Amino acid sequence: MNIGLTGGIATGKSTVSALLVGKGALLVDADVIAREVMLPGHPVLEAVVGHFGQAVLLADGTLDRKKLGDIVFRDPSQRQALNDITHPAIRREIREQMESLERKNPDKLVVVDIPLLFESGLEHMFERVMVVYTPRVIQLERLMDRNQMTKNEASARIGSQMDIEEKKLKADIVIDNSGNAEQTKRQIDEFWLRSGYI
Ligand SMILES: CC(C)(COP(=O)(O)OP(=O)(O)OC[C@H]1O[C@@H](n2cnc3c(N)ncnc32)[C@H](O)[C@@H]1O)[C@@H](O)C(=O)NCCC(=O)NCCS
Numbered sequence: 001m002n003i004g005l006t007g008g009i010a011t012g013k014s015t016v017s018a019l020l021v022g023k024g025a026l027l028v029d030a031d032v033i034a035r036e037v038m039l040p041g042h043p044v045l046e047a048v049v050g051h052f053g054q055a056v057l058l059a060d061g062t063l064d065r066k067k068l069g070d071i072v073f074r075d076p077s078q079r080q081a082l083n084d085i086t087h088p089a090i091r092r093e094i095r096e097q098m099e100s101l102e103r104k105n106p107d108k109l110v111v112v113d114i115p116l117l118f119e120s121g122l123e124h125m126f127e128r129v130m131v132v133y134t135p136r137v138i139q140l141e142r143l144m145d146r147n148q149m150t151k152n153e154a155s156a157r158i159g160s161q162m163d164i165e166e167k168k169l170k171a172d173i174v175i176d177n178s179g180n181a182e183q184t185k186r187q188i189d190e191f192w193l194r195s196g197y198i
């Protein structure tokens with residue numbers, strides 16, 4: 001059993017995935033996988049340097065995430081180039097981890113957290129898709145607050161993803177995370193009860 005978990009940047013996917021793990025679900029996290037393929041020595045990082053140049057590396061040979069982010073969240077064609085390099089490997093690893101967890105734990109729910117699930121057209125990989133929603137104004141506020149970003153930087157990130165209202169419309173299950181932590185937890189309790197994963 002699996003669900004795809006998505007939303008916009010900073011709408012609360014990690015918050016919700018932690019609640020689901022607390023219930024006994026198993027987690028595959030695309031952001032963690034995306035960081036692994038960017039470690040020194042990984043062929044994906046080598047391909048990224050091949051395209052963007054040595055300037056996206058720090059002195060110790062690790063990726064300068066801030067510098068690459070500044071390039072790709074400003075320029076859609078560079079973002080597309082980065083996605084073309086990184087996404088096939090990330091997708092392969094997501095699929096492998098998900099299938100392995102499902103095989104070993106046939107009675108458990110496997111939750112796959114993928115920020116760009118709809119943008120990458122991956123909805124068909126999952127039995128159901130859960131969207132963690134907040135209106136854009138709250139999303140912007142929380143992103144600026146959490147990442148110490150200016151309004152321009154945060155808007156650029158949000159603008160590089162599908163609109164959160166559109167994601168909400170595509171969802172099988174919507175978790176509204178615009179209230180407080182307790183209100184979100186209640187929705188997860190209810191989802192868990194209804195879904196019969198207990
Ligand atoms: C550009 C990079 C180096 C910036 O690193 P940074 O540490 O600032 O951000 P981080 O990786 O923690 O990502 C934070 C959030 O940004 C958003 N985001 C990241 N990459 C993208 C992208 N290509 N397009 C749109 N949104 C993105 C996601 O919501 C993600 O959760 C990094 O995001 C990256 O390697 N991106 C390419 C891989 C990717 O698409 N990852 C996200 C989905 S798997």
Ligand SMILES: Nc1ncnc2c1ncn2[C@@H]1O[C@H](COP(=O)(O)OP(=O)(O)OP(=O)(O)O)[C@@H](O)[C@H]1O
Nearest residue numbers: 008009010011012013014015142146177179180181
């Ligand atoms: N219900 C809430 N009320 C107030 N703040 C919240 C709530 N839920 C999450 N936050 C805060 O909003 C920020 C974004 O939440 P979180 O990190 O869970 O989002 P995310 O969707 O996983 O982000 P990303 O796309 O970057 O991975 C965090 O700083 C978190 O502490």
